[in-house]
Structure formats: structure tokens, C-alpha cells
Amino acid sequence: IQSHPLLVSPENGLSDCSSLTGQLSPWPSFTCQSMFPDDAQISLTDLDGQTLQLEGSAELDSSFLVQPEANKPHKHHRLIPAPPYKVQRHAANIRERKRMLSINSAFDELRCHVPTFPYEKRLSKIDTLRLAIAYIALLSDILISGCHPKSYVEQCMKNGYKSHKNAIWNTSGKCAALISRCLYFRP
DNA sequence: TAGGCCATCTGGTCCT
């Protein structure tokens, strides 16, 4: 159905998603400061775990030690981590970052498959998920109806669309305009 | 300036 020409507006549609290859994420990621001073030097090979070197960060620098906050009440005195803990923690942080990167790349991929207006700014993660749910529901409804996709969409434009599925529909304004998006969408 | 969104760190839990 996605490739059905009737769900595509040739004159207004987005270019082929594959043309976005290489710029799947045209919006620069945020760079946050790490508590590990040399995290900025972590390379992709680090993330692959192949050449993970805990160089400077593994130094037994006292600045990494967790100091109990003097003016905050705490039930348990927080133990100051021993150096091996820091090394493991740093490695775990790198793995977590790598995991989040893979999740984000999956979100980028999903963004390519949900209908958006050409001028629309990048969908947030939550809107991507909600729109994907609504879009799947719409495609399912089209299949169930047996109607021609174009006539189904046009009918929805006239009469309004209410999915038979329990898709989240009004929680996001972006979902509400799904039908309009489909006219502009070229997966 | 407040709120939304995001990356990162972190500790806990589950799984292999």
C-alpha cells in the first residue's frame, strides 16, 4: 500500500527516502558534557567495543569520586566507588550510549516511513511512535475496507476519519492530520 | 522564560 501511487502526490511528495541516506539525521545531535573528561574522545571504534580504551577516564582521578552531599539528608551513606567500579561504570556508559544510538537510528528509519508534510520539521520520538501507530491503523482499515486507497482517503477527507482500531488519535495534533499527510507522503 | 525534547549518566533488575 505504501508504494501505491494513489497515496502519493507526485508533485508534492517527498523525494525517495533513500535519497536521505547519509543524512538520516540532518539535525545535529546534542552534545552533552560528560562527567568523564575524555568522553569527547570516544570514537566509533570505542562504541564497537573493539578498541575500548579507558585511558584518562580510568585514571584514578579523585574528581570522579562521588562525594556525599553535606547539606542533603540521606538515609544511607553513599559509598565512594572503588577504582574498578569506575572502570566498569565507564564501560557500561559506553555500552548504554551505543544502545541509545541504535535506538535512535531505528527512530530515524521509522521517521522515513511515517507520513509527514514536506515542510514539516523533524518528528519527535513520541510523535513518531504515535503517528506510526495511527498510520498502521489507517493502512489496516484500507485493507479491511477493500476500497481503493485513493477513494478511501478522499472519503476520509470528506467525512473525517475514525479508525476502527484503538489507535491514539487525538493525543497529538500531528496524528489528527494523518489523512492530509498521506496525500503528501512518499515513502 | 517556561516547557518540550533530547543525550547522558546512573543504579537496579533481568537474562545468558
Added chain:
DNA sequence: AGGACCAGATGGCCTA
């Protein structure tokens, strides 16, 4: 035991 997964906390950037 170590890695994957998860959710909470935190702080930065952006926009209305």
C-alpha cells in the same frame, strides 16, 4: 559475572 534493558535524574538546546 557481565551485558542488556529500563527508568529516574540532570542539564543543555530550542522555540513559542
